[in-house]
Amino acid sequence: MGVTPYLRLDLDVLERNLDAMAAHARTLGLALRPHAKTHKCPQIADMQLARGAVGLTVATIGEAEVFAAAGAGDRFIAYPLWVDADDADRLHRLAEGGVRLRVGCDSAEAGAQLRGLPVELVVEIDSGHHRSGVAPAAAGTLASGLADLGMAVAGVFTFPGHSYSPDEASAAAADEAGALALAAAAMTESGISARVMSGGSTPSAARVQAGSMTELRPGVYVFGDAQQLELGTIDWSQLALTVGSRVVSHARGRVIADAGSKALGADRAPWTSGYGRVLDEPEARIVALSEHHATIEWPGALPALGSTIRIVPNHVCSAVNLAEEYVLPDGGRWPVAARGRNH
Amino acid sequence: MGVTPYLRLDLDVLERNLDAMAAHARTLGLALRPHAKTHKCPQIADMQLARGAVGLTVATIGEAEVFAAAGAGDRFIAYPLWVDADDADRLHRLAEGGVRLRVGCDSAEAGAQLRGLPVELVVEIDSGHHRSGVAPAAAGTLASGLADLGMAVAGVFTFPGHSYSPDEASAAAADEAGALALAAAAMTESGISARVMSGGSTPSAARVQAGSMTELRPGVYVFGDAQQLELGTIDWSQLALTVGSRVVSHARGRVIADAGSKALGADRAPWTSGYGRVLDEPEARIVALSEHHATIEWPGALPALGSTIRIVPNHVCSAVNLAEEYVLPDGGRWPVAARGRNH
Numbered sequence: 001m002g003v004t005p006y007l008r009l010d011l012d013v014l015e016r017n018l019d020a021m022a023a024h025a026r027t028l029g030l031a032l033r034p035h036a037k038t039h040k041c042p043q044i045a046d047m048q049l050a051r052g053a054v055g056l057t058v059a060t061i062g063e064a065e066v067f068a069a070a071g072a073g074d075r076f077i078a079y080p081l082w083v084d085a086d087d088a089d090r091l092h093r094l095a096e097g098g099v100r101l102r103v104g105c106d107s108a109e110a111g112a113q114l115r116g117l118p119v120e121l122v123v124e125i126d127s128g129h130h131r132s133g134v135a136p137a138a139a140g141t142l143a144s145g146l147a148d149l150g151m152a153v154a155g156v157f158t159f160p161g162h163s164y165s166p167d168e169a170s171a172a173a174a175d176e177a178g179a180l181a182l183a184a185a186a187m188t189e190s191g192i193s194a195r196v197m198s199g200g201s202t203p204s205a206a207r208v209q210a211g212s213m214t215e216l217r218p219g220v221y222v223f224g225d226a227q228q229l230e231l232g233t234i235d236w237s238q239l240a241l242t243v244g245s246r247v248v249s250h251a252r253g254r255v256i257a258d259a260g261s262k263a264l265g266a267d268r269a270p271w272t273s274g275y276g277r278v279l280d281e282p283e284a285r286i287v288a289l290s291e292h293h294a295t296i297e298w299p300g301a302l303p304a305l306g307s308t309i310r311i312v313p314n315h316v317c318s319a320v321n322l323a324e325e326y327v328l329p330d331g332g333r334w335p336v337a338a339r340g341r342n343h
Numbered sequence: 344m345g346v347t348p349y350l351r352l353d354l355d356v357l358e359r360n361l362d363a364m365a366a367h368a369r370t371l372g373l374a375l376r377p378h379a380k381t382h383k384c385p386q387i388a389d390m391q392l393a394r395g396a397v398g399l400t401v402a403t404i405g406e407a408e409v410f411a412a413a414g415a416g417d418r419f420i421a422y423p424l425w426v427d428a429d430d431a432d433r434l435h436r437l438a439e440g441g442v443r444l445r446v447g448c449d450s451a452e453a454g455a456q457l458r459g460l461p462v463e464l465v466v467e468i469d470s471g472h473h474r475s476g477v478a479p480a481a482a483g484t485l486a487s488g489l490a491d492l493g494m495a496v497a498g499v500f501t502f503p504g505h506s507y508s509p510d511e512a513s514a515a516a517a518d519e520a521g522a523l524a525l526a527a528a529a530m531t532e533s534g535i536s537a538r539v540m541s542g543g544s545t546p547s548a549a550r551v552q553a554g555s556m557t558e559l560r561p562g563v564y565v566f567g568d569a570q571q572l573e574l575g576t577i578d579w580s581q582l583a584l585t586v587g588s589r590v591v592s593h594a595r596g597r598v599i600a601d602a603g604s605k606a607l608g609a610d611r612a613p614w615t616s617g618y619g620r621v622l623d624e625p626e627a628r629i630v631a632l633s634e635h636h637a638t639i640e641w642p643g644a645l646p647a648l649g650s651t652i653r654i655v656p657n658h659v660c661s662a663v664n665l666a667e668e669y670v671l672p673d674g675g676r677w678p679v680a681a682r683g684r685n686h
Contacts, residue, residue, distance in 0.1 A: 002427075002429075003429070003686045004686060005685055005686070037634060037635075059634065059635045060635065079591075079635060080591050080592045080599070081591070082589055082590070082591045082601075082648055082649045084345075084649075086345075086346070106592050106594060107592065107593065107648065109648050109649075110591070110592075110648065113649070126594060126595070130594075130595060130631075130638075131594070131599065131631065131633060131636050131638055132591070132592040132594045132599045132636060133592075133594055134594065161633065246425055247425070248422075248423050248424070248425045248453070248475070249423045249449050249450065249453075249475040249476075250450065251423075251449060251469065251473075251474070251475045251476055251477065252469070252473060256423070256474065256475045258425075258685075258686070259685075261608070261610065261661060262660075262661070262664050262683075262685055263685050265604070265609055266608055266609040266610040266611070266658070266661060267604065267609040268609070268611075288473075288474065290474060290504065291380065291402065291660055291661070291664075292380075292402045292403065292422060292685065293474055293475060295473075295474055305425055305450065305452050305453065306425045306427075306452075306456070315609070317605075317634055318604060318605070318609060318634070321605050321634075321665070322664070322665070322683065322685075323683065324683060340605075340665065340666065340667060342348055342601075342605055342606050342635065342665075343346045343347060343348070343601070
């Protein structure tokens with residue numbers, strides 16, 4: 001049986017997913033800069049770069065350090081960093097040897113903190129997700145202010161996170177394209193060229209039009225997850241990562257498995273069918289999740305006590321960040337090297 | 344500023360919380376066997392044992408191993424274990440030197456897997472949470488079946504998890520008491536003495552009556568969290584653990600802080616006000632949570648960019664399990680030694 005729960009990585013599926021997104025970006029003429037926060041694994045970053053990715057996207061300085069140590073590509077920290085003196089030292093080290101380092105910025109104040117550091121700024125805009133980022137029309141003013149501080153401004157980026165809702169991906173992709181165009185025009189008007197127009201979530205990536213941006217930053221596409229399945233972004237054959245879990249109880253005629261929120265993550269968007277899905281049993285429903293129990297309503301005969309089932313987490317980024325390693329079909333292990341690197 | 348997000352542990356509050364639960368259990372004449380899955384930290388286990396805890400509760404063999412290595416008390420794995428040969432070896436090692444080791448069991452099949460191992464079984468019953476466990480009336484049949492296999496049966500346990508709902512804690516505590524009494528009677532009738540009658544969640548613990556059980560197993564009480572606050576189990580002065588988080592953006596007039604679901608956990612029960620609370624600002628609402636962003640609607644003037652705020656996670660067990668260490672007020676660090684020990 002082995003130790004459960006564990007992250008089971010199917011390399012064949014992973015490779016197909018990587019190939020497909022690389023081909024998609026090539027067809028559209030876009031640079032692919034995949035978000036490595038999903039996998040946190042140098043081996044997978046190398047596979048992405050070998051397929052033509054121009055570099056990596058990361059969420060934190062700590063993730064950038066892990067991939068820099070592994071030698072993988074250049075890096076864009078797609079986050080509105082607010083840096084202190086320690087962070088500044090770390091950014092200096094990340095840029096040693098002239099490696100290109102880009103960081104997000106959504107305010108003049110945050111830009112002032114970054115002054116003098118060997119980074120290119122990318123202005124974050126809000127394309128409808130309403131998280132961080134300035135309004136697209138304000139990108140020109142912010143960019144010229146940053147340039148006045150002596151900073152290099154490479155362009156604009158956005159995360160169309162409102163694509164994570166049923167039937168919203170096309171509208172979110174259209175919002176994203178419109179916002180990037182508006183922001184780039186505002187920057188041009190302010191005398192700054194938006195060489196980089198960066199966008200893309202996994203749900204919206206398939207809907208992106210050629211010419212609407214220069215760079216795509218999807219993350220989850222490498223593995224897929226139950227959210228992507230239920231959004232219709234992928235089908236079952238595209239699920240590369242599952243959580244191997246042991247059936248420990250048949251209480252009340254249901255399956256109780258040993259993968260809980262400490263293995264799967266507690267993510268549950270209101271539109272999901274439950275706390276994940278079960279591979280090979282599409283009709284099963286994970287109706288409750290404790291820290292170490294998944295409660296699963298199962299159609300027909302229950303899998304035997306002690307048997308292993310494969311659970312598809314709702315949000316694979318969360319599940320990966322709870323584990324130390326991936327288990328490959330041949331028993332090999334790859335590290336989740338950037339696990340917990342939240343800063 | 345330091346590295347954010349981080350787990351900030353207030354020792355004064357922790358000690359008051361530990362003292363109060365120890366006194367509560369003493370007053371009721373109950374053994375206190377706190378659930379160490381919440382803190383995963385030998386230093387805190389030692390503080391609990393120093394205040395009279397009879398031993399620890401853990402969720403997994405791996406957690407038991409961490410606390411055994413630290414020498415802390417004896418252990419009850421309050422989980423319906425299904426063991427394979429490796430697990431059996433680990434249980435043998437855990438019991439070396441005659442240390443008492445109890446494990447949960449809710450089926451004859453799981454009991455058969457445990458046959459010959461140096462463990463006492465505690466029959467799990469369902470007192471209304473409807474997760475694992477047999478019906479209380481079935482405890483006698485299961486216990487006598489396990490005894491027939493040559494197993495030592497110590498008694499019964501339950502987790503009244505339905506106490507995690509507004510205004511349900513008293514009813515859940517009553518359900519728990521009734522179920523334990525019924526199960527103990529069923530065991531007696533089957534010729535097995537239920538020496539152990541173990542119960543208790545943090546919300547129900549305050550409602551437990553003397554004589555309704557022999558042992559209490561609360562976990563979250565050590566730190567408190569936003570769920571306990573919103574359930575009314577605790578007040579703000581009892582919050583010992585917060586996540587120090589940096590304000591990185593004021594986009595759209597809100598606070599964007601750098602503690603997301605990879606620091607706080609994604610837990611969000613339907614009855615909560617948001618994805619956690621903010622210490623010192625009861626009116627703030629965490630309206631959205633991404634992996635590295637908390638979006639907070641803030642009353643009045645926003646805290647400055649770059650300042651640190653303290654976020655109270657919804658479910659502290661999840662937040663602790665995402666971090667490597669606690670940061671103490673004096674800058675000291677305690678390890679989350681059992682982080683990720685899911686098996």
